[in-house]
Amino acid sequence: MPAYRSRTTTSGRRMASARSLWRATGLVDEDFGKPIVAIVNSYTQFVPGHVHLKGIGDIVAEAVWAAGGVAREFNTIAVDDGIAMGHHGMLYSLPSRELIADSIEYMINAHCVDAMVCISNCDKITPGMLLAAMRLNVPTVFVSGGPMEAGRTTLGGVERATDLIDAMAASADPTVSDADVDALERSACPTCGSCSGMFSANSMNCLAEALGLALPGNGSLLATHELRLGLYERAGELIVELARRWYEHEDATALPRGIATFEAFENAMALDIAMGGSTNTVLHLLAMAGEAEVDFTLADIDRLSRRVPHLCKVAPSTGRFHIEDVHRAGGIVAILGELRRLGLLHTEIPTIHSSSLGAFIDAWDVRSTGDPAVHDFFRAAPGGVRTIQPLSQDRMHEALDLDRREGCIRDLDGAYSRDGGLAVLYGNLARDGCIVKTAGVPAEMRRFVGPARVFESQEAVTVAILEGGIEPGTVIVVRYEGPKGGPGMQEMLYPSTYLRSVGLDRSCALITDGRFSGGSSGLSVGHISPEAAEAGVIGLVEDGDVIRIDIDDRCIELAVDEDELQRRRAATDARCGPVWRPGERHRPISRALALYGRTVASASKGAVRTLDPVG
Numbered sequence: 001m002p003a004y005r006s007r008t009t010t011s012g013r014r015m016a017s018a019r020s021l022w023r024a025t026g027l028v029d030e031d032f033g034k035p036i037v038a039i040v041n042s043y044t045q046f047v048p049g050h051v052h053l054k055g056i057g058d059i060v061a062e063a064v065w066a067a068g069g070v071a072r073e074f075n076t077i078a079v080d081d082g083i084a085m086g087h088h089g090m091l092y093s094l095p096s097r098e099l100i101a102d103s104i105e106y107m108i109n110a111h112c113v114d115a116m117v118c119i120s121n122c123d124k125i126t127p128g129m130l131l132a133a134m135r136l137n138v139p140t141v142f143v144s145g146g147p148m149e150a151g152r153t154t155l156g157g158v159e160r161a162t163d164l165i166d167a168m169a170a171s172a173d174p175t176v177s178d179a180d181v182d183a184l185e186r187s188a189c190p191t192c193g194s195c196s197g198m199f200s201a202n203s204m205n206c207l208a209e210a211l212g213l214a215l216p217g218n219g220s221l222l223a224t225h226e227l228r229l230g231l232y233e234r235a236g237e238l239i240v241e242l243a244r245r246w247y248e249h250e251d252a253t254a255l256p257r258g259i260a261t262f263e264a265f266e267n268a269m270a271l272d273i274a275m276g277g278s279t280n281t282v283l284h285l286l287a288m289a290g291e292a293e294v295d296f297t298l299a300d301i302d303r304l305s306r307r308v309p310h311l312c313k314v315a316p317s318t319g320r321f322h323i324e325d326v327h328r329a330g331g332i333v334a335i336l337g338e339l340r341r342l343g344l345l346h347t348e349i350p351t352i353h354s355s356s357l358g359a360f361i362d363a364w365d366v367r368s369t370g371d372p373a374v375h376d377f378f379r380a381a382p383g384g385v386r387t388i389q390p391l392s393q394d395r396m397h398e399a400l401d402l403d404r405r406e407g408c409i410r411d412l413d414g415a416y417s418r419d420g421g422l423a424v425l426y427g428n429l430a431r432d433g434c435i436v437k438t439a440g441v442p443a444e445m446r447r448f449v450g451p452a453r454v455f456e457s458q459e460a461v462t463v464a465i466l467e468g469g470i471e472p473g474t475v476i477v478v479r480y481e482g483p484k485g486g487p488g489m490q491e492m493l494y495p496s497t498y499l500r501s502v503g504l505d506r507s508c509a510l511i512t513d514g515r516f517s518g519g520s521s522g523l524s525v526g527h528i529s530p531e532a533a534e535a536g537v538i539g540l541v542e543d544g545d546v547i548r549i550d551i552d553d554r555c556i557e558l559a560v561d562e563d564e565l566q567r568r569r570a571a572t573d574a575r576c577g578p579v580w581r582p583g584e585r586h587r588p589i590s591r592a593l594a595l596y597g598r599t600v601a602s603a604s605k606g607a608v609r610t611l612d613p614v615g
């Protein structure tokens with residue numbers, strides 16, 4: 001029987017000094033011997049997805065105490081990708097994922113904590129906490145701070161839903177008035193919560209549900225809705241149950257690795273492909289699998305992408321739906337229900353809250369259950385009032401969206417395509433693969449051939465796009481922005497959005513060894529591996545080279561013969577030595593970022609930390 005980890009510091013005469021310190025944090029005699037549960041919070045005033053979490057931690061903690069545990073809270077950092085975007089701040093975004101995971105490891109292991117509730121939300125915080133959960137493998141419940149309401153504004157006399165991508169695109173669009181840009185800025189992000197599209201944050205919080213590590217509604221129930229209180233209270237109660245199941249009954253399905261098995265990763269990826277999630281999810285799921293020691297790879301993702309249909313399209317891939325609309329259609333479990341009807345899920349595996357994924361779907365899929373409480377749960381609606389107060393409104397839709405042909409969630413007959421919203425491409429330009437969110441690719445661009453225009457930084461390509469330096473039909477190549485080459489693998493949200501601003505998003509491709517934000521769309525191909533800094537072929541591309549991208553054939557090819565590539569390789573080796581670097585680029589790299597660049601693996605492995613010698 002596993003002993004409670006916390007006994008190490010709370011029991012025995014020689015732990016008198018440690019106990020004296022626990023007492024000084026407020027513990028009393030009867031608290032010793034109870035499971036010590038970390039409330040891993042991520043409150044910060046820098047991020048709308050986290051600005052409201054200060055009180056949420058207290059709600060979870062109260063539920064832990066009521067269930068017989070001892071709650072101890074600490075905080076991680078939380079980078080706001082949208083604020084860090086488009087300048088050197090974005091160099092810190094992906095590296096912060098590792099920092100968050102490490103900081104949780106430090107706190108959980110230094111204090112011999114028994115279990116944890118992870119209160120996450122935005123882009124790198126949920127994945128950082130998921131990495132920690134897989135690494136530490138102590139009982140864990142995930143509960144995010146909830147999604148933001150979609151903005152609403154009236155442009156040109158027409159009211160429409162908006163989000164920060166609309167504001168970004170309009171800000172660089174010369175045809176949009178200052179007044180309209182101002183209206184978009186003031187409406188795009190109306191409440192606390194993670195930005196309202198199927199961007200990286202919402203994608204990951206939805207995947208946590210599909211993995212079985214978060215409660216029903218975690219990814220889609222709005223941060224402002226009072227029904228979310230039940231998730232926080234249940235999270236605090238459930239974690240004590242899981243701790244007892246593991247430490248007192250040795251039930252391994254109470255552990256993250258007992259839940260996030262290979263089959264669970266396949267389920268999560270099936271959901272991701274069905275909903276056209278952010279391409280960052282691929283990076284994070286691969287990294288999670290590495291930490292969990294599960295052999296789930298890019299090849300598995302490629303295999304799944306060819307057989308899972310595209311059942312749900314959300315902003316930025318469409319202007320019709322935001323995450324609040326996914327909720328109204330039944331949320332993530334409704335998409336899982338459609339996938340089960342197609343035989344595309346492992347339904348026998350457990351979740352933290354249900355004996356099996358199948359039981360979860362039976363009880364919570366609005367097409368499987370007539371339970372009025374469940375139908376009411378998914379009728380939760382936006383409050384429509386600007387606020388950073390969570391749990392502050394109780395508005396309900398009159399009816400659910402059960403239209404599986406034209407609605408937010410589709411069945412196979414209503415599917416957008418028979419193959420999914422994400423695809424892995426291979427070819428001489430990406431020997432180890434690359435990723436594209438096909439959900440956001442216009443149909444006419446699924447096959448694209450064009451001349452390369454090469455840039456060696458996000459800054460340079462952004463200037464070229466805005467200054468009219470890009471011709472229609474171009475394959476824009478941005479390199480030395482990979483995990484090592486950036487370092488930090490920046491998101492190319494500004495370049496991908498500015499192509500929309502200047503009307504080139506349907507006539508140009510953008511490919512990079514960096515990555516894209518969940519707010520990116522168009523023919524945006526990221527994670528090209530090996531990256532330029534690892535002597536990948538992307539480092540040999542020259543202006544005018546012809547590049548072919550074919551999503552249906554899953555390929556990306558540089559039309560340059562092997563002899564010429566060898567010549568270019570020799571010349572680059574002569575210029576750079578073993579570690580290739582860009583030509584003219586002045587980018588101050590701190591020691592912290594340099595250390596990251598020296599210990600990060602390829603994007604095709606999830607850009608995880610590696611202690612292997614740098615190439």
Ligand SMILES: CC[C@H](C)C(=O)C(=O)O
Pocket residue numbers: 081082123164165195198199200201278280491493516517518519
């Ligand atoms: C909308 C963009 C968002 C802030 C982001 O960075 C992502 O989704 O990855």
Ligand SMILES: [Mg+2]
Pocket residue numbers: 081082123200491517518
């Ligand atoms: Mg992001």
